[in-house]
Amino acid sequence: MNPTRSAIVTGSSSGIGLAVVQMLREEGYGVTMVARRAEKLSTAEQLVSSVPGPPVHALAGSVAEEGFLDEVVQFHTATFGALDLLMNNAGIASRTPVADITAELLDEHYAVNTRAVLLLTSKSLPLLQAAVAARGTAQVVNTSSNAGKRGEANLGAYSATKAAVLGFTEALHQELSTAGIKATAICPGLVDTPMADDTRDVVSPSEMIAPRDIAEAVRMTTRLSASCTVPEIILLRPTDWILPPDA
Numbered sequence: 423m424n425p426t427r428s429a430i431v432t433g434s435s436s437g438i439g440l441a442v443v444q445m446l447r448e449e450g451y452g453v454t455m456v457a458r459r460a461e462k463l464s465t466a467e468q469l470v471s472s473v474p475g476p477p478v479h480a481l482a483g484s485v486a487e488e489g490f491l492d493e494v495v496q497f498h499t500a501t502f503g504a505l506d507l508l509m510n511n512a513g514i515a516s517r518t519p520v521a522d523i524t525a526e527l528l529d530e531h532y533a534v535n536t537r538a539v540l541l542l543t544s545k546s547l548p549l550l551q552a553a554v555a556a557r558g559t560a561q562v563v564n565t566s567s568n569a570g571k572r573g574e575a576n577l578g579a580y581s582a583t584k585a586a587v588l589g590f591t592e593a594l595h596q597e598l599s600t601a602g603i604k605a606t607a608i609c610p611g612l613v614d615t616p617m618a619d620d621t622r623d624v625v626s627p628s629e630m631i632a633p634r635d636i637a638e639a640v641r642m643t644t645r646l647s648a649s650c651t652v653p654e655i656i657l658l659r660p661t662d663w664i665l666p667p668d669a
């Protein structure tokens with residue numbers, strides 16, 4: 423088996439996933455980067471590879487396709503033989519009032535934000551177990567959202583699919599933490615990534631959480647001993663969760 427610790431990070435062609443990949447390589451992990459658009463992913467892979475470090479590979483495809491998830495697991499198995507960290511991070515968000523929610527919009531959000539998280543984790547179990555056998559521990563990090571903790575107006579489909587990610591992460595913890603596989607849900611408020619582009623006219627990037635902040639939180643989880651797990655991390659902007667004075 424490859425002695426290098428390794429990770430799969432979905433949604434790593436920009437934003438949070440890209441920052442996490444850069445951090446993981448600093449920590450010595452080889453990485454399989456996964457995202458939908460091949461050209462964008464290739465540019466991100468080149469940026470990551472420009473810094474010397476453990477191997478990086480990129481696989482482009484949609485996590486909504488089950489066959490692609492099998493491909494990702496097969497590739498990572500052949501390349502690394504074990505999986506120390508799976509980060510289910512790919513996500514989509516569409517600002518849509520409840521009145522305009524359609525079956526198509528729901529299916530799209532569910533397929534990427536929820537179904538892929540459960541399926542890829544399930545398919546990765548043998549690889550995660552191989553890491554536990556080799557190094558005593560492995561981990562799954564699922565990117566939920568502040569909207570998964572407290573549903574947000576005009577983000578009904580997104581909020582619901584991100585709340586489901588929290589439910590799954592808790593189940594994973596209950597089922598597999600004693601077998602050495604830790605589960606962590608990350609719940610950020612507004613992060614300065616392409617996903618936040620439609621809010622830039624009301625919130626400046628300097629007031630948003632930085633992708634690197636999320637990467638630092640994930641770094642902390644990678645450095646803990648096998649006997650310590652962090653089930654959930656909430657990262658807020660200072661203005662979040664504060665009631666206005668007239669509420």
Ligand SMILES: NC(=O)c1ccc[n+]([C@@H]2O[C@H](COP(=O)([O-])OP(=O)(O)OC[C@H]3O[C@@H](n4cnc5c(N)ncnc54)[C@H](OP(=O)(O)O)[C@@H]3O)[C@@H](O)[C@H]2O)c1
Pocket residue numbers: 432433434435436437438439456457458459460462483484485486511512513514515534565566567568609610611612613614615616617618
């Ligand atoms: N930004 C925020 O304010 C915020 C807050 C809380 C949680 N989050 C969550 O953080 C995660 C990362 O988002 P981000 O903010 O970093 O935004 P981002 O920069 O837009 O990243 C989204 C990533 O997901 C990939 N992706 C989307 N659909 C995919 C699919 N069907 N198959 C494979 N990859 C797919 C994208 O690839 P392509 O570009 O090729 O589609 C991209 O790499 C998401 O789960 C998001 O819900 C974001």
